[in-house]
Structures are given as structure tokens and as C-alpha cells.
Amino acid sequence: MANLLWLQGGACSGNTMSFLNAEEPSACDLVTDFGINVLWHPSLGLELGEGVHKLLRDCVSGEIPLDIFVFEGTVVNAPNGTGNWNRFAGRPMKDWVRELSEAAQFVVAIGDCATWGGIPATAPNPSESSGMQFLKRDRGGALGAGFVSKAGLPAINIPGCPAHPDWVTQILVAVATGRAGDLKLDEFQRPATFFTSFTQTGCTRNMHFAYKVSATEFGQRKGCLFYDLGCRGPMTHSPCNRILWNRQSSKTRAGMPCLGCTEPEFPFFDLMPGTVFKTQTMMGVPKDMPTGVAKTGYIKLTAAAKAAAPAWAEQDIFVV
Amino acid sequence: MGEPAVQTLDISPVGRVEGDLDVRVDIDDGVVVNAWTSAELFRGFEIILRDKDPQAGLVVTPRACGICGASHLTCAAWALDTAWGTTVPRNAILARNLGQLTESLQSLPRHHYGLFMIDYTNKNYAASRYYAEAVKRWTPFTGTNYELGVTISGRPVEIYALLGGQWPHSSYMVPGGVMCAPTLTDVTRAWSILEHFRSNWFEPVWLGCSLERYEQIRSYDDFLAWLEEKPEHANSDLGLYWRMSQDIGLDKYGVGHGKYISWGYLPHEDRYNEPTIEGRNAAVIMKSGVYNGASDSHKLMDQVHTREDVTRAWYDEPGGLHPFDRTTAAISNNDMDPEGKYSWCTAVHHEDNGRLEAGPLARQLVAGGDHGESWQHTDPLVLDMYRRLGGASVALRHFARMHEGVKIYRQIERCLRELRLDDEWYIKPTETDGQGWGATEAIRGALCHWIDVRDGKISNYQIIAPTTWNVGPRADNGERGPIEESLIGTPIADPSDPVEVGHVCRSYDSCLVCTVHAHDAKTGEELARFQTA
Numbered sequence: 115m116a117n118l119l120w121l122q123g124g125a126c127s128g129n130t131m132s133f134l135n136a137e138e139p140s141a142c143d144l145v146t147d148f149g150i151n152v153l154w155h156p157s158l159g160l161e162l163g164e165g166v167h168k169l170l171r172d173c174v175s176g177e178i179p180l181d182i183f184v185f186e187g188t189v190v191n192a193p194n195g196t197g198n199w200n201r202f203a204g205r206p207m208k209d210w211v212r213e214l215s216e217a218a219q220f221v222v223a224i225g226d227c228a229t230w231g232g233i234p235a236t237a238p239n240p241s242e243s244s245g246m247q248f249l250k251r252d253r254g255g256a257l258g259a260g261f262v263s264k265a266g267l268p269a270i271n272i273p274g275c276p277a278h279p280d281w282v283t284q285i286l287v288a289v290a291t292g293r294a295g296d297l298k299l300d301e302f303q304r305p306a307t308f309f310t311s312f313t314q315t316g317c318t319r320n321m322h323f324a325y326k327v328s329a330t331e332f333g334q335r336k337g338c339l340f341y342d343l344g345c346r347g348p349m350t351h352s353p354c355n356r357i358l359w360n361r362q363s364s365k366t367r368a369g370m371p372c373l374g375c376t377e378p379e380f381p382f383f384d385l386m387p388g389t390v391f392k393t394q395t396m397m398g399v400p401k402d403m404p405t406g407v408a409k410t411g412y413i414k415l416t417a418a419a420k421a422a423a424p425a426w427a428e429q430d431i432f433v434v
Numbered sequence: 435m436g437e438p439a440v441q442t443l444d445i446s447p448v449g450r451v452e453g454d455l456d457v458r459v460d461i462d463d464g465v466v467v468n469a470w471t472s473a474e475l476f477r478g479f480e481i482i483l484r485d486k487d488p489q490a491g492l493v494v495t496p497r498a499c500g501i502c503g504a505s506h507l508t509c510a511a512w513a514l515d516t517a518w519g520t521t522v523p524r525n526a527i528l529a530r531n532l533g534q535l536t537e538s539l540q541s542l543p544r545h546h547y548g549l550f551m552i553d554y555t556n557k558n559y560a561a562s563r564y565y566a567e568a569v570k571r572w573t574p575f576t577g578t579n580y581e582l583g584v585t586i587s588g589r590p591v592e593i594y595a596l597l598g599g600q601w602p603h604s605s606y607m608v609p610g611g612v613m614c615a616p617t618l619t620d621v622t623r624a625w626s627i628l629e630h631f632r633s634n635w636f637e638p639v640w641l642g643c644s645l646e647r648y649e650q651i652r653s654y655d656d657f658l659a660w661l662e663e664k665p666e667h668a669n670s671d672l673g674l675y676w677r678m679s680q681d682i683g684l685d686k687y688g689v690g691h692g693k694y695i696s697w698g699y700l701p702h703e704d705r706y707n708e709p710t711i712e713g714r715n716a717a718v719i720m721k722s723g724v725y726n727g728a729s730d731s732h733k734l735m736d737q738v739h740t741r742e743d744v745t746r747a748w749y750d751e752p753g754g755l756h757p758f759d760r761t762t763a764a765i766s767n768n769d770m771d772p773e774g775k776y777s778w779c780t781a782v783h784h785e786d787n788g789r790l791e792a793g794p795l796a797r798q799l800v801a802g803g804d805h806g807e808s809w810q811h812t813d814p815l816v817l818d819m820y821r822r823l824g825g826a827s828v829a830l831r832h833f834a835r836m837h838e839g840v841k842i843y844r845q846i847e848r849c850l851r852e853l854r855l856d857d858e859w860y861i862k863p864t865e866t867d868g869q870g871w872g873a874t875e876a877i878r879g880a881l882c883h884w885i886d887v888r889d890g891k892i893s894n895y896q897i898i899a900p901t902t903w904n905v906g907p908r909a910d911n912g913e914r915g916p917i918e919e920s921l922i923g924t925p926i927a928d929p930s931d932p933v934e935v936g937h938v939c940r941s942y943d944s945c946l947v948c949t950v951h952a953h954d955a956k957t958g959e960e961l962a963r964f965q966t967a
Contacts, residue, residue, distance in 0.1 A: 127501050240477070359600035
């Protein structure tokens with residue numbers, strides 16, 4: 115049995131929607147099989163108005179033990195640091211976030227907004243949004259760099275826009291079954307099992323990447339999306355091609371370039387003109403290299419790869 | 435007794451409406467006599483989009499709303515198509531429609547069980563003869579059909595993932611077409627997902643009959659006859675929903691303005707390949723319209739009639755502007771003042787017809803009209819029910835939402851049949867400056883985007899979401915917003931648990947996350963002023 119409270123700040127509800135797609139276990143299984151007691155959730159909670167106030171106050175005071183506090187969305191600080199542009203249950207949400215985080219055994223930041231600030235924090239960040247313990251790559255955020263919850267962990271960051279439901283349920287099940295000690299977090303407080311490999315790991319277009327055969331336009335069944343269409347799969351940490359989305363596919367499999375949405379910089383280049391769905395290059399060489407690859411090595415490798423590319427790589431081979 | 439009877443109740447938050455909605459109601463003798471709806475979150479998406487890449491809306495706007503992301507993407511893509519003057523191949527139109535449709539089909543069981551039916555298990559209804567059955571089926575997380583419905587709601591968007599890689603938050607629709615090029619495997623898998631949805635929930639649990647039998651219902655009398663025909667019909671989740679709704683009085687309140695808007699949706703694959711703003715009305719399968727219940731009349735809707743008023747919203751600018759003309763300015767002091775400004779949502783209206791209700795009820799009332807093109811979709815059922823039952827109610831509004839499911843299902847089948855796997859999916863467009871407009875019907879109603887591209891970047895981006903229409907505050911002439919108006923006359927049995935207010939708000943399937951960022955763009959100078967004030 116673990117009490118869970120889930121709130122949304124500067125959010126789109128996308129992580130909630132993604133979470134509800136979960137199947138093994140499903141959102142209902144978490145309750146019925148794993149004993150997770152959902153105290154309240156903005157889309158699913160029974161109470162309204164004063165009933166919610168009381169519940170929140172009881173969580174803060176410890177009257178109701180708060181085992182897991184999940185926060186989705188940015189922490190809004192506008193205007194002028196007051197947080198009044200996102201009020202909830204009669205006061206700025208950021209005040210609830212701070213008090214509930216201090217009362218909780220575990221704090222889980224779900225999605226880019228809660229982890230790094232995400233889309234709302236894109237320049238000029240009109241809502242003065244931040245993540246729970248980061249703003250983009252900078253430590254701090256709403257709770258401060260030194261925050262640890264009662265169980266001794268910092269906020270567990272599950273990035274992604276949205277986060278995959280399995281990334282979330284694994285954490286919840288681990289906590290509910292007493293295996294939180296097995297969680298390994300990386301330097302950005304992300305669970306290492308999900309965010310050490312790359313989006314490209316398992317991509318069906320890897321052979322085209324290897325032979326430097328590019329998908330130069332959308333709507334094709336061949337080619338790698340990295341060379342022309344701005345795909346960030348080789349330098350983004352996520353298991354999108356290991357743990358498929360909606361049990362079916364991934365963006366890169368379907369033909370959509372990875373936007374790097376699990377990384378703190380998303381959306382990259384602040385979406386400035388010329389940067390959307392276009393690989394940024396300098397003298398024909400991508401500005402952002404696959405992680406760990408040096409430019410000289412890349413130039414040699416791709417020259418050799420291109421020379422070795424077989425004829426079939428230019429044909430429709432149903433990579434989707 | 436003898437003392438002033440009016441009691442003011444502030445309800446913050448009203449949950450299960452997607453986002454944070456605050457409602458104030460004045461209650462006199464157990465009945466709501468006045469109401470204010472307030473949207474309490476501001477993220478400023480239009481500010482973020484200003485001066486960005488013309489295609490930035492394809493990345494940003496689906497993330498304005500994780501619930502209707504495909505609908506936003508649809509609008510963002512068509513807005514760019516009209517601005518750039520692209521050619522969109524028929525396969526791409528079908529693939530975009532598939533995305534819109536599967537998102538909408540997903541939302542039917544998810545909203546129905548997850549957000550709406552929970553209230554039927556409220557203790558207030560313990561005296562209903564249907565209560566025990568309602569608790570058994572619809573209790574959160576553990577109800578038999580709650581669990582089935584919420585879980586199966588994930589299946590239709592698996593089809594979306596076959597096209598866009600994932601749901602929510604793909605950006606696979608781009609000006610000139612789509613990014614994907616589905617194969618036969620994708621199509622056959624999509625069919626099997628659809629069949630699973632039909633045979634495990636849609637027919638046995640929701641309808642208690644085949645889709646074909648349900649499609650024979652064309653009038654209220656037909657519906658009542660269907661209800662009586664077999665116990666399987668009366669005891670289906672649809673049958674029980676309808677009977678219990680009558681039993682607990684949800685057919686008696688939640689009326690509203692009686693004026694409705696739909697942009698129409700689903701461009702026909704052979705009629706919108708050269709998309710223009712003006713050409714859209716004659717190209718969509720589900721036609722646009724304004725329905726006026728008082729005069730029982732229909733006409734087409736055109737975006738040129740859209741106006742926004744900010745007298746009672748937290749902005750400082752002239753009212754009555756078309757979105758293309760707005761020079762919007764948020765104010766930093768957002769104190770709640772029921773006599774003055776009290777929401778981030780603007781008061782959207784039709785320049786001739788005033789405040790309009792958006793949503794599935796609006797869509798179905800428009801579908802009943804004989805306006806529009808002869809080949810466009812028509813459906814007389816909900817309009818007949820509206821006339822026979824004397825107007826809208828909580829019960830009819832939600833019925834209209836669920837009624838559309840069979841039609842959505844059939845349109846998905848049609849898209850899958852019409853895809854030509856060897857034809858093109860994308861025609862690379864030339865990027866130019868220009869003004870564009872894209873619209874659709876999200877499951878919860880009329881959604882559209884306006885874009886102005888100048889010097890190769892976005893100079894203005896405006897969104898009006900269905901909830902902008904529905905949850906807006908009073909207009910400058912004092913006319914209430916649609917939900918505010920719908921709350922008038924609502925009986926409140928227990929002011930400490932005003933579930934009836936929840937019924938009305940949830941019958942609109944309001945989506946606050948999708949509303950509050952939706953009409954606020956302000957200049958960089960003003961923003962700086964706020965930060966240093």
C-alpha cells in the first residue's frame with residue numbers, strides 16, 4: 115500500500131494521457147494489484163473544491179502519509195516570482211509543490227515540463243517556468259539543487275514529452291513493492307535503466323545510418339532521418355526504440371525525426387527560424403555529432419560508408 | 435429562514451475537466467442563480483511561438499494539450515498549408531484524418547469512464563434504483579466497466595502510433611502531407627486493433643448490439659424503441675447511462691445559450707488537395723455550422739466572424755477583435771474579481787450571433803441541418819432529440835458525445851479502405867510568407883489556429899480552443915459564457931459536495947490546459963516590464 119498524489123502545474127496533461135495508455139501494468143492494475151492508493155489526480159479524482167483542499171492540507175501536515183508525490187507540468191513563477199499565473203485550490207501551485215515535496219517519501223517529476231521546464235520554459239519563458247530541480251541543464255529549479263525527499267532521494271526525473279507509461283509505472287511499482295533501493299539515477303536524476311542507451315538503439319533505420327543513406331524528404335520507406343531531417347536519435351538518451359510506444363512503433367520508425375525530447379535542451383535551438391526538421395550543418399557536416407564521435411572521425415567514417423553503400427539501401431525496403 | 439438566502443460557493447478546483455477550473459456559484463434556495471467560471475493557468479504559448487520557425491507550431495501546439503494533440507497538429511498543419519499554398523496528396527489527407535479520428539475514438543471511453551461516469555457513483559444518488567449497478571460498473575479503478583473502458587481506450591491510439599510513432603505528442607503531419615508512408619502491415623494491424631475495440635467494448639459493453647443495429651436509429655422514437663427492444667440494449671452501458679440519467683434528473687438542467695458552433699472536420703481526400711481558407715467549408719465531410727435553437731435554423735460558420743472580447747479577462751486591449759488583428763496584452767495582476775476581470779480565458783463570440791457553445795452536441799445539432807453541400811454528412815438523431823426534449827441538458831450533451839462514436843469508427847474504416855499504398859504521402863512545399871488558418875473538431879469541439887508568417891518567421895499565432903468558447907467569462911455586454919449560462923438553474927443538494935456543478939462542467943468535457951494559453955500573445959517589451967515591475 116502506497117499513497118500517491120498526482121498534481122499538474124503548467125501542464126498539458128500529456129503525461130497523464132500517456133500513463134493511461136499503460137497496459138502491463140495498466141493504471142487500474144497499479145491500484146488493484148500493487149496497492150497504489152491514488153489520493154487524488156486532476157483528471158481522475160473524485161473530490162472537488164473543499165474536499166481537495168482538506169486532502170492537500172492533510173498530506174502537508176502528515177495526517178495522511180504521502181508516499182509518492184507525482185508532479186506533471188512546470189512550476190510557474192510568474193508574475194514576478196509570485197506564481198499567481200497558476201493558482202490551484204486557492205493559492206499559487208508552487209507553494210503546494212514545495213510543501214507537498216517536503217512531506218513526501220518520494221517525489222517524481224514526470225515529463226519534460228516538471229523535469230527541465232520543457233516547452234513552456236522556451237524563450238522568452240513567459241510564465242517564468244522551471245522544473246522541480248532543474249531549469250534546462252541548470253540545477254536548482256523550484257525545490258533547489260540540494261533537495262532530497264524523506265526517503266533520501268532527490269526528485270526522480272522521468273523526462274520525455276511525454277514520458278512513456280512504462281518509464282513511469284516501473285518507478286511506481288518499484289516504490290510500492292519496496293524496491294526503491296534498486297533505483298539507479300544518473301547525473302540528471304533520471305533512472306539509468308532507461309536513459310543510458312540512445313533513441314537510436316534499436317531504430318529500424320540503423321542500416322541506413324551506417325551507410326549514410328539519407329531520407330531527404332518525408333513520406334519515404336527508406337533512409338536515415340539524421341542527415342537531412344534533423345533527427346536527434348544518435349545523441350538523445352531514451353529507450354524509444356527498445357520499449358515501443360503504444361506497443362506499436364516509435365517516431366523514428368514511423369518516419370518522424372527524433373526531437374530529443376528527453377534532453378534538457380528540448381525544444382532545441384529554441385525553435386529559431388530554419389531549425390525545425392532540418393539538420394543544422396557547417397560545411398556539410400552536422401553541427402551536433404552523434405554522442406562521443408569526433409568530427410574528423412565522422413568525416414572519415416561517412417566517406418567510407420557512402421562508398422560502401424549497397425544498391426538496396428536506396429530502394430524502398432519497408433523500414434517502417 | 436427569513437435571512438438572505440443567497441449562498442456563494444467557491445469551488446476550486448473542479449477536477450476531472452482536464453486542467454484547473456474554478457467556479458463560483460450563487461445558490462438561492464438550493465438552486466444556482468448566478469455563476470462565474472475562471473481559468474487559472476497561463477503559459478503563454480503564443481508568446482513562445484512569436485518570431486520562431488514557421489513550422490514551430492507543429493512541435494509546440496500538440497503540446498499545448500496532451501489530450502487533443504492530434505487535433506492541434508491537424509490545425510497547425512492545415513494552417514501552414516493554407517499559408518504556403520501547398521498541394522496535399524490524397525493519402526496524406528486520409529492519414530491526417532485517421533490521426534484525428536483515432537484520437538477522438540480513444541477519448542470516448544476514456545472521458546466517459548475516467549471523467550464522467552464516476553459521478554454517478556456519488557452518494558447523492560444512493561436512492562436511485564440504478565445506484566448499485568452503477569457502483570459495480572463505474573467505481574474508479576475497480577468498477578468492472580471502468581477498468582475495461584479505461585484500459586481499452588489506449589487501443590485506438592495504437593493506430594495513431596502506426597502513423598506518427600506515438601500518441602500523444604507526435605508531429606507527423608507537415609505542410610505538404612505527412613512524414614509517414616504506412617505499409618500493408620500497418621493497415622492490416624490497424625484493422626485488427628479496430629476490430630478488437632469493437633468486439634471487446636464497443637458492441638458488447640457500450641451498445642449491447644451491433645454497430646449496424648445502432649445505425650438504424652434515426653429519431654428519438656427509434657432510440658426509445660431500441661431501448662425497449664431487448665434487455666441487452668437497456669442494460670448496456672449506453673442503456674443504463676440514459677435510464678439512470680433520467681432517474682437522477684440530469685435531463686433537467688445544464689441548458690445553456692441554445693446557440694452552437696462547429697468548424698466541421700475531416701477534409702475529403704479528393705476535395706482539399708489545394709487547400710485555401712475560403713475553400714474549406716465545401717471540402718469537409720462533416721460540415722461546419724451555426725445552429726440557433728431558438729429559431730431552429732442552421733447556417734455555415736466562417737472564421738471571419740470570430741471575435742474575442744477581453745473586458746472580463748486578464749488582458750488590456752480593445753475588445754471585438756478578429757484573432758488576426760489582436761495585439762494582445764496580458765496584465766500581471768490577476769486578482770479574481772467577479773465584478774471585473776476573473777479569467778485568463780477570453781470571451782469568444784460570433785460577430786452576429788454572440789456566445790456559442792462548442793462540442794459534440796454542437797457538432798450533432800449542426801449535422802442535423804440541411805445546409806451545406808449535398809454530399810456532406812447529415813444525421814437527424816440528436817437534433818430530433820433536442821427538439822423533442824425541449825433543448826439541451828447534461829444528459830443530452832454527453833449522449834451526443836458518445837453517439838458520435840459509431841460514426842467515428844466508420845470513418846476510420848473508410849480511411850483504411852481508401853489509402854493507396856503505392857501513391858505519394860508528401861509533396862515538398864515551397865516556404866513562403868502568408869496568412870493561414872487551420873481548423874478541426876477535437877472530440878470536445880471546435881478548434882482552430884491562425885498563423886501569420888512574415889520574413890520567414892511567425893509574426894502572430896493564435897489558437898481558439900473549444901473550451902475557449904465554452905469556459906469564457908462574461909462578454910462586454912454582460913452575456914455569460916456558455917458554461918456559466920448552463921449552470922443557471924442547477925439544483926445543489928449538498929453545498930459541501932456540489933457534484934451537480936461537476937456534472938454540468940464535465941458534460942462540456944472542458945479542457946483548461948488547452949484554453950488558457952490560447953489567446954494571449956503579448957509583446958516582448960510588455961513581458962520585460964512585468965519581470966521588472
